[in-house]
Every structure is written in C-alpha cells, then in structure tokens.
Amino acid sequence: MLDRVLTKKSQKDLWFEVNNQILNALFTLMCLYQHPKRFHHLFLLCRWKPTDISILRKAYSKNGTYKPNERAHMMAVVVLLHVNCFAQYALCGLNLGYKRSERPNVGVAICLSIAIAAPAIAGLYAIFGPLGKEHEEAQNYNSANNGISLSEKRLSSTSRNEETGGFVQPALSSLPREDKATQFRTM
Structure with missing residues (x-):
C-alpha cells in the first residue's frame, strides 16, 4: 500500500x-493493566471463600451461576x-532488548x-466449556439456595408436618422477625 511512498528497503524496514x-x-500495556486483576482472581481461587466465589462466578461463569467443578475450570x-x-x-523483552537484525526469529x-493462543484458548474454553454451559445441577443448586441460609433450611425442614408424627409447627422462614426471636426463647 505504501510502496510508492516508501521506495527504499531501509525505509520499509524502519516503518515496519x-x-x-x-x-x-x-x-504490553494491556497486559500490565489486566495482570493485577488476574493475580487477584488467582488469589481468590486459592482462598475460595463464599464472597470470592460470587466474584469469580460473575467474571467467568455464564450468568454468574454455579457450575460443577467450577474452581478447576476457572483455574x-x-x-x-497468566500465560x-x-x-x-517475553515478547516485549525480545523487541526492546534486540535490534531487528539480531532478534531471534x-x-x-x-x-x-x-501470546495469541493462550487468551484465545481461554476465551473459547470459558464460552464453550463447562463454565459457559447451562447445567441442571446449577439450576437446582441456585433455586435451592434462594437466599435462605443453611440454618434456616434446617429449622424449616424440622418444623414441617411429619407424616408419621402429625406434629405441625409453622416454618421459621414464614414467621415475622420478632416471632423468630420469641420462637428461639421458648425452645
């Protein structure tokens, strides 16, 4: 395209x-900008606490939902x-450290x-791999954990009508907040 403007080989080499x-x-600037966030995500993956899991799911899982073996896939x-x-x-070091004629091809x-293949594979794996698919287990897990804590689930399940005993008590999750407090005092 610039053959008429850059007639000499030295000019073309300099332009290149x-x-x-x-x-x-x-x-390299894009990598320097993204790398701290990638280290942070690696740290969160190693620590793996509930708050970390939600951050990582938002970043790597489709719809931010639970996926089977999600920690390994995110890793x-x-x-x-990181690769x-x-x-x-390394490419930046080669480009800055060597003259063009001495640079090892x-x-x-x-x-x-x-540098091109690693993020391409990561992107394809995140989209088409287990993190990008809808799973029935994930839907069951998310609907089962609809904002109810584990202790509330246990208390709620023990207060259900038992088929054999006939004991009926209202579920704690349906009681107003002050009734929950009095419920614990009377037990």
Missing part, C-alpha cells in the same frame, strides 16, 4: 519496526490468561504464538 514497537507497547482459564501476560512480557515466533 516502528509499527512493530507501537503494537508491542500497546499489547484453567486464569492460568491461561498470555508472561508471553507478552524463533523466540519471537514462539512468544507471539503463545
């Missing part, structure tokens, strides 16, 4: 190198995104391939 360095800087995605960042840093090709 300037464009290469600009693109390298932009992709795979996060590790691939992307480290490959981009094999190293550039490997780093560039990994």
Whole structure:
C-alpha cells in the first residue's frame, strides 16, 4: 500500500519496526493493566471463600451461576490468561532488548504464538466449556439456595408436618422477625 511512498528497503524496514514497537507497547500495556486483576482472581481461587466465589462466578461463569467443578475450570482459564501476560512480557523483552537484525526469529515466533493462543484458548474454553454451559445441577443448586441460609433450611425442614408424627409447627422462614426471636426463647 505504501510502496510508492516508501521506495527504499531501509525505509520499509524502519516503518515496519516502528509499527512493530507501537503494537508491542500497546499489547504490553494491556497486559500490565489486566495482570493485577488476574493475580487477584488467582488469589481468590486459592482462598475460595463464599464472597470470592460470587466474584469469580460473575467474571467467568455464564450468568454468574454455579457450575460443577467450577474452581478447576476457572483455574484453567486464569492460568491461561497468566500465560498470555508472561508471553507478552517475553515478547516485549525480545523487541526492546534486540535490534531487528539480531532478534531471534524463533523466540519471537514462539512468544507471539503463545501470546495469541493462550487468551484465545481461554476465551473459547470459558464460552464453550463447562463454565459457559447451562447445567441442571446449577439450576437446582441456585433455586435451592434462594437466599435462605443453611440454618434456616434446617429449622424449616424440622418444623414441617411429619407424616408419621402429625406434629405441625409453622416454618421459621414464614414467621415475622420478632416471632423468630420469641420462637428461639421458648425452645
């Protein structure tokens, strides 16, 4: 496209190198911007507390819902995104550390391939893998945990009408707040 403007090979090489360095800087800046968040997600995956789980589900699961073995699948995605960042840093080091004529082509090709393939695989895995699918278990899990704590579920299930005993007591979740308090005092 610029053959008429850039007639000499040295001009073309300089133009190519300037464009290469600009693109390298932009992709490296994107990695530097995203990497702290990726480290934070890795930390949350290692810690794995209920508040962490909801943050990670919003980031990596379809509709932010529970998925079977979600921790392992999220870990795979996060590790691939870290590989992307480290490959981009290596590519940046090669581009800045060597002149164009001395730059090892094999190293550039490997780093560039990994830097492109890792996030592409992570994205495809997140969309088409277990994290991106709807599961019946996930729907059952989410509907079963509709904002009711485990202790309320236990108390509610013990207060149901027993088929054999005939003992009837209203469920705690249906009582007003002050009735719950008096219910615990009388027991």
